[in-house]
Amino acid sequence: MLEIVGWIRLILNSLSEGVLIIDKDSKVVYINDAYTKITGVKHDDIIGKPLSSVRKGAQLPTVIKTGKEILRVLRKEEDSEYFVNMYPIVFEGEIIGGISIVTAIDDAYYLSEKLNQLRDKNRFLLKALQYSSSAKYTFDDIIAESKLSLKTKDLAMKIAKTDNPVLLQAETGCGKELYAQAIHSGSSRKDGPFIAVNCATLSPDLLESELFGYEEGAFTGAKKKGKVGLFEMANYGTLFLDEISEMEYSLQAKLLRVLQEQTIRKIGGTNEIKVDVRIICACNVDLLKYTNEGKFRKDLYFRISTFPIFISPLRERKEDILPLTDLMLKNISINLKRNIQISSDALNVLMNYNWPGNIRELKNVLEFSATFAQNGTIQVQHLPEVIQRSVLNSYSYNAANEKNLAERVKEFEKNEIERALDLFGNTVEGKKKAAKYLGISLASLYNKLNY
Structure with a gap:
């Protein structure tokens, strides 16, 4: 037996x-x-x-x-x-x-015929996921040298371990999707899909059909067998809603219901479909101000902002410019198949620019400048004129208190040395790094500080 x-x-x-x-x-x-x-x-x-x-x-x-x-x-x-x-x-x-x-x-x-319909739906789903569901970035890809950046990264890493909605707020070009992907990769959903959609690029009707999908015959022009929505595609994973502030008001109510009930209903459908999706939202405006102005639902705001993360603009964390520049130049060198460096003078200009376009603008500036640096080193003259003019204006002096040229040069050099010391520290080792960064000897650095 x-x-x-x-x-x-x-x-x-x-x-x-x-x-x-x-x-x-x-x-x-x-x-x-x-x-x-x-x-x-x-x-x-x-x-x-x-x-x-x-x-x-x-x-x-x-x-x-x-x-x-x-x-x-x-x-x-x-x-x-x-x-x-x-x-x-x-x-x-x-x-x-x-x-x-x-x-x-x-x-x-x-x-049964029902199984055939599911087969068609899953084929579409897997094909779509193949092209759009992978998160490329982790927290290792986030450059953080400044105290502000380190604090933000540490907060995001802690939030990633939860399963609550996240609201990323930052100016354009600060890396909101980079953070969204890193949070997904650092979560328990890392093996699930990561689906991203920009709410500002689609009309309200099109965005609704993308998010929720639709049944066959739901409207004129609907596909014969309907369409799978992004919520279903992101099941057991993360859905990233960029520029959530631009979502149409009535559609916000439907999003709120999904967050509360964890179910969706397709356009033209009657069945409730269970979904298990984490929501990460992002915007480049003051979303709380939008709620006070009636542009955004307060109940949805408080639902998605369980964990708010504010990513500082680049002008407030200039210590990140040097490591960001190093990384970007390495990538540019690979793409151009030649080594690209930057002179200390050009780097000084970058450090003193205000960066309204943030990290995205820095990347564009380096790519632009590398094109004209035929000898492999980006000089000041290779930078876009708008950046050269902006930094030059920041060095302008008060005509009512005009100094001679020698005095102005000394003041400028001393200011630049002090900026470098703020960056590298006022220790002996910090002064050595500052001198190397400025392209002068350590003795010259001491002499110029004692003018």
Whole structure:
């Protein structure tokens, strides 16, 4: 008489559906013969190993973390397509593992018309996710040297560990999407999709159809089999709503309902669809002021601003300019296939510019200047004229208190040395770095300070 474990193995190996089981640490403890037949993955290549190390993009570990099943996921292995249903294994109220049930498409063709519709929907979903759902950046990609930047980065890293909505507020060009992607990558949803949409670039009707999707025949011109919305595409992941301040007022009410109920209803549909999505919003305006002016719903504002993060403009964190410039010049050198550097004089100009366009403007300026630096070193004359004029004006003196040229030169040099010391510190080592940064000897630095 076979023992119960033997019976279970015999039963599972009798199924035409593939079965994979992992323990609570996401290590694979069992696969049946059908799983190998459908996926091509052999027993010895996967047993005892972490699932994610063998099966890239595996979602079963997410099921263990969330305790929520994931159904009807379409996957493809070379010439084989199949559906996967994933469930947590619960014993005495504790999740002890997870199980995947794999059904080959050839078998699924014999199911109902509803299954065929789901197959079409999932094909569209996976194709869309392939091109738009990856988060490229992590917190390692955020340059932070100034105290302001370090404080902001540290706050964002702590917030990433939660699952609450986040509101990023910053001027244009400060790197809001960089922070949004880093928060996603640092969260428990990092293996899920990251979907971004700019609310200002789409009309209200188009934005609604993009967010919620629509059913077949919902309106004139609707696709025959409807459309999957971004909320469904971002399921178990993060949806980034950039320029949320520009969302039409009535659509804000629908977004609020999604945040409260965690369900959506497609345009033209009647069914409520459950979604599990984290929302990260961003804007470059004072959103609280918008609420007081009646341009933005107060109830939505307080819902999305559970964790507000303010990213300082570049002019308030100039210590970041030097490391940002170094990184950007490395990337520019790779793109141009030649080494690009910057002179100390040109760097001084960058340090004294006000940067209304922030990091994006710095990147554009360096790319522009590198084009004209034929010898590989960006000089002041290679910088855009608007930057040269702006910094030159900042050095203008009061005509009523005019000094001779020698005095003005001494004052300018002393001011620049003091700026460098503020950047590198007033220690002996800091003065050495400041002298190197300014292109003068340490002795010259001491002499000019003692004018």
